[in-house]
Amino acid sequence: MIVSGDDALAHRLAGELRDVYGEFVVLVVPPETGAAATRIPAGGLTRASALFGRVSSAMLRTPAAGPEGQHGARLLEAREPTDAALVEAGVERAAALALVHRDDETNIRAALVARRLNPRVRLVIRLYNRKLGQYLQELLDQAAALTTPDPGPAGAESSTTVLSDADTAAPALAATALAGTSKVVHADGVLLRAGQRPPPGSGEVTDPGLCTLALLSSTTNDPAGSEGSDRSGSEGPRLLPDERSLDEAGHRGRVVLETVTYTGPVQSPGRLTDLGAPLGRLFSRRLRWSLAGVVASVVALAVATWLTTGDDPLHAAYLTLLDIFAIDDPAVGAPVSRQVLQLLSGLTGLLLLPVLIAAVLEGLGTFRNASALSRPPRGLSGHVVLLGMGKIGARVLVRLRELNIPVVCVEADPAARGIALARRLRVPTVIGDVTQEGILESARIHRAHALLALTSSDTTNLEAALYARSVKPDLRVVMRLYDDDFATAVYRTLRAAHPQAMTRSRSVSHLAAPAFAGAMMGRQILGAIPVERKVLLFAAVDVAGHGQLVGRTVEEAFREGAWRILALDTSSPADRVPDLGATRRPGDLVWRIPPNYVLRPEDRVVLAATRRGLAELLGRRPSSRVTR
Known part of the structure; x- marks a missing residue:
């Protein structure tokens, strides 16, 4: 697996592939000095610790193994992913290549070169321009088909997947404003979330949901919470438990899958061009x-x-x-x-x-003035204040408006890329620096339901959150923070100071990395739901070619701690939409499948899987290693 990038997403993705899937990873990053392409020895932990961070600095503690079924890592420095750099990284023998540079042009140029050097390599490209991404995906897939007319088993898996870290993280951030949690999945026009349930003996009557996804650790009732910490206690969460585990774990909370509905105030489009304009x-x-x-x-x-x-x-x-x-x-x-x-x-x-x-x-x-930015109305209440209209904020705004949630945007730069979107959607917008007095008041923060602080500055997000809490102590706050340690400290402090309020700190690269890693493994990932510090992946999988699924009932296909089938796609193979996550027409997925239903090769299912379980299902590593 080759990962080429210049920011935190590349580092997290490399760590995800090596630590979770056990893949041999070559990470291509820009050099610190003028060296063109310098290899870092496996024992050189000084640079690796700064590069990979806490979660993946162990990548270079073991000798770099060969790519023949062994895991390890190799660091390669190159200013850009040129022909020479990709050849040095071994693109001719690579199974997958992820291009996650912040510049779209750099990723496109490298993707065209990589497809020429290895028509069978699986490409995962990070692009902000979604329409361009669709055209590029079709072009590269067509080029691979024409170059390898008889690809065989290896070439049959070649594909091109275009993803955006903004699109991957936006549903989670928008759902936090809706349901107080970022554990959401979009599938077939349905918004699903992972809801926490108390132990059965607590006396509370709760909805069991569609199914049980996990048993929480025994320390999840910590006053500061365990979601913002790496240390969740001596007993961690148990993912995808069976019925016997559910009966034995009476003292542990549960995470169940449930649909999300919004029952608060809605925001009408309010266009002056409508015939019914007031x-x-x-x-x-x-x-x-x-x-x-x-x-x-x-x-x-x-x-x-x-x-x-x-x-x-x-x-x-x-x-x-x-x-x-x-x-x-x-x-x-x-x-x-x-x-x-x-x-x-x-x-x-x-x-x-x-x-x-x-x-x-x-x-x-x-x-x-119909095309001008509208101001927040006087009587507005129960809305979401969205701070920051960059690429992340723009995607979150689209998700919130799809759910008809009232939004007020705050942006300091009048030329930000999300301002035109807010103007077109007639969303009330306040132009000004949030650190200045009166800006949040103009957004009616004292009557808001939630604050989403999504600027690129950690200090700005923190300052806005602290000021908003001083105005309304019970305000639901979601902050985008780059540094995980800083996010954990902020999360714990705010939860301890305001135990009755909802506080969440999120890193876009942390939310996006599992989806990019799953795409490199060769499957359509619908979403990733964190359970404490572990992650469940939701994927759409064709039953054909998987011996663990074909000819088995839904109950027999379940593997504890590895995967569970959640839904069945009832549409015909000719009418199926390739990307279930982008479908707006609900009804094609059946979420309550009879346990005795026998899976056929032409079926497509939606399943929840651990990261190691998905790797086993795709045949990327031996079954004996799937222990989580």
């Missing part, structure tokens, strides 16, 4: 009162004319309107009452003229 969006309250006063004056004058002249009511109203618009003959020689009413009607007409001009100007101004 009158209040066009005309101000003062103008509406002025128009009402003029109408009342016209009605009063018409009634007075009817009573004084004795004419028909319609004729009296007609005369009044003629007087108001100054197109009637002067009432010379008429009774005094008629003359007085005509003068009052003329005065009313003079007052009506500026009101009509103001109405026209306000209406034109409203339509002219």
Whole structure:
């Protein structure tokens, strides 16, 4: 496995492949000095510790083994993943190549070179531009098919997967605002989450959910919690337990799979181009009162004319309107009452003229400013304050609006990439530095339901969270923090200071790395749900070619601690959507499968698996190693 990148995602992905799947990994990173491509010895832990971090510094403690079924690691320095660098990394013999540089152009150039050097290599590309990613994926797959017309078993697995760390992490961050947890999966238009349940003997009546995913560790009732810490106690969580384990673990909490529904206030699109746009969006309250006063004056004058002249009511109203618009003959020689009413009607007409001009100007101004950023309405409450409209914030905004959750965005840069999206969706937006006084108040933070601090600055996110907590102590807060140790310390401190509030700290690279690693293993990953410090992967798998599934019932195919079948795709193979996670039409997946259903080769299933269990199911390592 080759991983080429220049940020934390590359380091986490390399550690994921080596430590979890037991793969031989070559990590290609930019050099610290001017050296073009310098190998770091296996015992050189100084650079490795700084590069891989705490979770993967052990990659270089063992001698770098060969790629023939053994695990190990090798570090290669290169400024860019050029032809020479990829050849030095061994791309001709690699099973998969992940290109996770922050620059899309660098990843695209390297992907084209890699496909030419090895048409059978499995490519996982990190791109922010999703439409370009779809075209690139089709192009590279077509090139592989034309280059290897008879690929054989190895080439049959060749594929191209385009992922975005923003798209991978956005569902988890958006779900935190919705359900207070980032443990979510999108599949077939359904939003699923992992909900915690107390032990059966606690006396609480709870929904059992679709199935039990894990038994929590015995220390999950720690006042500071175990989700933000690497040390979850002497007894860790037990993933995918069987019925006997559930009966024996009466003192442990559980994690169950359940659907997520939003029952709070919803945010209407509020577009001025809609036919049903409210009158209040066009005309101000003062103008509406002025128009009402003029109408009342016209009605009063018409009634007075009817009573004084004795004419028909319609004729009296007609005369009044003629007087108001100054197109009637002067009432010379008429009774005094008629003359007085005509003068009052003329005065009313003079007052009506500026009101009509103001109405026209306000209406034109409203339509002219329809493309401008809207401001938070005065009575807004129960909304989500989204801080930061970069690539992560923009993706989270799309997820929240798909769920009709009211959102107020805060961004310091008017040219941020998410501002145009907020303008198009008519989402209220506050432009200003969140560290300045009054910015969060403009976003109605004191009446908000949650704060998502997703800027690229850890200190800015922390400052916004602390200030928001001072305004509303029970506010649900989710922070994007780059450093894991810093995130753990912040999480524990805020939970201890505000035990009744919901606090979460998330790293985008931590949430995205399992999905990228699963894609390198050759399967469509729908999502990754963390259970304390372990991870469950959800994947769509074709039954054909897997001896552990074909011809077995759903109950027989279950493997404790490895995988569990959750859903069956009922659509025909010709009509199946390749990416279930992007499907917006629910109904193709059946989530409650009879235990005696026999799996057929043409079936496709959605399963939950541990990372080692998924590796065994894909045949990447011996079964004896799957112990988690």
